Amino acid sequence: xxxxxxxxxxxxxxxxxxxxxxxxxxxxxxxxxxxxxxxxxxxxxxxxxxxxxxxxxxxxxxxxxxxxxxxxxxxxxxxxxxxxxxxxxxxxxxxxxxxxxxxxxxxxxxxxxxxxxxxxxxxxxxxxxxxxxxxxxxxxxxxxxxxxxxxxxxxxxxxxxxxxxxxxxxxxxxxxxxxxxxxxx
Numbered sequence: 001x002x003x004x005x006x007x008x009x010x011x012x013x014x015x016x017x018x019x020x021x022x023x024x025x026x027x028x029x030x031x032x033x034x035x036x037x038x039x040x041x042x043x044x045x046x047x048x049x050x051x052x053x054x055x056x057x058x059x060x061x062x063x064x065x066x067x068x069x070x071x072x073x074x075x076x077x078x079x080x081x082x083x084x085x086x087x088x089x090x091x092x093x094x095x096x097x098x099x100x101x102x103x104x105x106x107x108x109x110x111x112x113x114x115x116x117x118x119x120x121x122x123x124x125x126x127x128x129x130x131x132x133x134x135x136x137x138x139x140x141x142x143x144x145x146x147x148x149x150x151x152x153x154x155x156x157x158x159x160x161x162x163x164x165x166x167x168x169x170x171x172x173x174x175x176x177x178x179x180x181x182x183x184x185x
Contacts, residue, residue, distance in 0.1 A: 030183045034176070037066040038079070038106050039184075045110045049118040054184060055128070056080075056114060058176030059135070062169065068106050077103040080113030087112050090119075129155050129170060136169040137161075 036042075036057050043053045063081040064070035076083050077100070082090075084100045090112050091098035102108040117135065124130040124139075130153050134142045141163075145151040151160045155174075161167045 027183055030179070034061060034179055034183055035066055036180065036184055038110065041106060041110055042114075045114045049114060050121060050126070051114060051118055052177075052181075054180040055173075055177050056110075056117065057180045057184070058173050059117070059132075061176050061180075062172045068109065069104055078109035078113075079106055080109055080117075082109060082113050082116070086116065090116055093119075127153065128174075129153065129158075132170045132173050133161065133166050137163055137166045 038060075039053075039057070042056050042060075046053045046056060060066060060079050063076075064079050066079065068079050070079070070081065071077055072081055074083070077087075082103055084103070087098055087100065087103055094115065098108075098112075103112070117131065120131045120134050120139065121128075124134065130142060133153075142151075142153075145162060146153050150162055151157060158167050158170055161170070
């Protein structure tokens with residue numbers, strides 16, 4: 001017995017097949033889109049802090065797409081896109097010296113970036129939204145927005161952040177954090 005399928009049934013079968021593949025392989029496919037490179041190094045560097053490594057993974061994805069040689073238009077460098085001035089301040093706080101080109105080394109960049117993220121987390125009472133906004137725009141700028149009442153510092157009023165780049169940044173990292181949490185839990 002030979003089955004002759006109408007074109008609409010072939011299309012329906014194909015869509016059903018793709019759906020089933022998606023159900024079965026959605027996490028491996030998601031991991032291709034949202035890589036977690038340097039996972040062991042990230043998890044090692046966050047051990048002493050209160051930071052979820054998946055949040056750092058999402059931040060790195062948004063900042064540099066895991067390109068350790070990335071340089072922004074403003075001069076931020078490496079995986080976590082750290083400004084040289086910030087890196088020098090952090091290394092002084094740690095009692096270390098730093099060659100700015102070392103920011104392209106994942107170990108150095110992650111150590112400095114996670115230290116800074118943890119510092120902001122402690123300064124801002126663990127408020128992730130404020131930390132992300134400060135990581136992007138700078139704590140002085142965020143403090144200015146809060147003091148002037150322009151932004152209340154809450155997730156539900158992100159639209160009031162004066163910098164559109166910072167608004168998008170906070171939303172992207174938080175969205176990425178949920179994705180990383182799902183894909184790598």
